[in-house]
Amino acid sequence: MASQVPTSEQLKALPPGYMAEDIGYRLTNTAIAFLVLVHVIYISHIVSRAACAERNHWEIWTLYPLSYLSVVGLSITGVHRGVGRHMSYLLSKEPAKIVPSFQLQTAMELLYMTGVTFPKVCILLLYLRIFADRKVRIATWAVMAIVVSNFVFTGMITTFVVCQPFAFKWDKTIPGGHCADIMALYTYIGVPNIVTDVAIAILPLSTLWKLQMNKKRKFGLFVTFMAGSLGLIAALVRFAEFYEIPLMTDLTYYGVETMIYTIVEPSAYFICSCLPGTRPLVRHIYRSYSSATIFSWKSDKRSSASRSDNSQSFALGNPVGNHTVFVSTPKANGSSGVESSRAGFIRLEETVDVQSTPGRNEQGEMV
Known part of the structure; x- marks a missing residue:
């Protein structure tokens, strides 16, 4: 278990209404909202690419479905039993929910890394296909290498070795088990994401500025590519939440806020990666009506x-x-x-x- 069962004296010392608090609905509402939004955008993306696009590349049928499954999985696993309740309540009233809750949080860590990596790779592959400037292409490859390296080393390896044995992350009764500073991992894992977000937002600016086209079309392209900044905003807010919230003092209660942004950030990346692919459908509808x-x-x-x-x-x-x-x-x-x-x-x-x-x-x- 994460901590000891509180004594009767400790429970009596808690403020009135403390044990009845449940803010899990915030996470549930966020998850449902993004599930609906992600499905609408992804269905539009698939219809656009399958029915209206002249050519589709390999990532349309590989990376995009994996990204979709990751963000949907985050929304589903985020809404689990016990989240939103104080740890004191679970320890004294429903202790059977604690271990499954920690296991699902571990699954969210892995889904989070796939959810923020694959959409970024899709966006960078799009850059490589439409930008001919040699310097921009080299910078794009460099950013992609950082994104993939962060996924492999920070997302996968660190997640599996931060606690020894691995099951000690959710079961603190294992003899001899130990963990590194998990809170530092949760906080600073977002730094590479923020750096690559800034790079992805900056990469197309010089090329777009040089395009010879009317201002209306150029503005539309700027808006399309700058939509990726939504993911950057979510990453910054998530980093601030992990830095300020005393998460480890009451993981199931304070974890609601951090898990909300853990769902929002990858969903924003996925939506932004799908938007350029919906242009053929939008253009078709516009021409028809x-x-x-x-x-x-x-x-x-x-x-x-x-x-x-x-x-x-x-x-x-x-x-x-x-x-x-x-x-x-x-x-x-x-x-x-x-x-x-x-x-x-x-x-x-x-x-x-x-x-x-x-x-x-x-x-x-x-x-």
């Missing part, structure tokens, strides 16, 4: 009204793009003779009403 359809309907309605109002309208062909142009001109008076023979022609001295709906050319630019 863009304002061109609305404007075309309005133009048809206006042209129909003009025909009943002594005017006639002609739809002109469009050599480029998907927009529609209508030309309206007054009807000719009379049904025979010279005026009738000129029906369908536009005289230069007459006023011509030209209506055009916006569209896009083959390069996707507004015309």
Whole structure:
């Protein structure tokens, strides 16, 4: 066990309502919210890549599913029995929940490392495919090496050797067992994540700044790549929480706050890694239900009204793009003779009403 069962005198000395406190609902609500969000984003990502993308790379069917399973596993294992209760309550009322709670927390440590590593690798692989600058590519490879090394040495090896034997992490009754400073491990394991987060946010800036495109599209790309800063914010908050909270004094109670950010941070990385992959789906939806359809309907309605109002309208062909142009001109008076023979022609001295709906050319630019 983590500590001894409190005596009756110790229990009487506790503040009123102390034993009844339960803040586990905070963790439950966070886990449910991110489960829903992660599923929506990942389903959109899969549909976009499978139905709308011209080409998919190997990480779409390997790293992304592993990342998805990691963040979903974090949300599920985070909501376990006993979390949110004071350790004194569990020791005196429900001691059977303590060991399973510590075992699930150990599983969360492993899932956390996979959850923050695989999405970062996906983002860095995207950088390598779209950025041609040699210096940026070298820096990207270096950051990827740091990310993978942190996963192997800090995430895997350290987690398994910090306590000897390994089961001593949740069962303190094992004779001769001992642990290193677990609190330091929990706190400083986030430092490499923060450093690599900053690097990932900075890497694309120079290339994006040099792109020759309109400001609207450039701003959209900046927003897409800077979305990764959401993971950086979560990493900073998590680091501060582990540094300030006296976690080891009441692990099952104070652990709620730290486990919340342990769920939020990898989920933010995963969502950010999926967002660039949803662009084909967004572009397809935008083109299918863009304002061109609305404007075309309005133009048809206006042209129909003009025909009943002594005017006639002609739809002109469009050599480029998907927009529609209508030309309206007054009807000719009379049904025979010279005026009738000129029906369908536009005289230069007459006023011509030209209506055009916006569209896009083959390069996707507004015309």
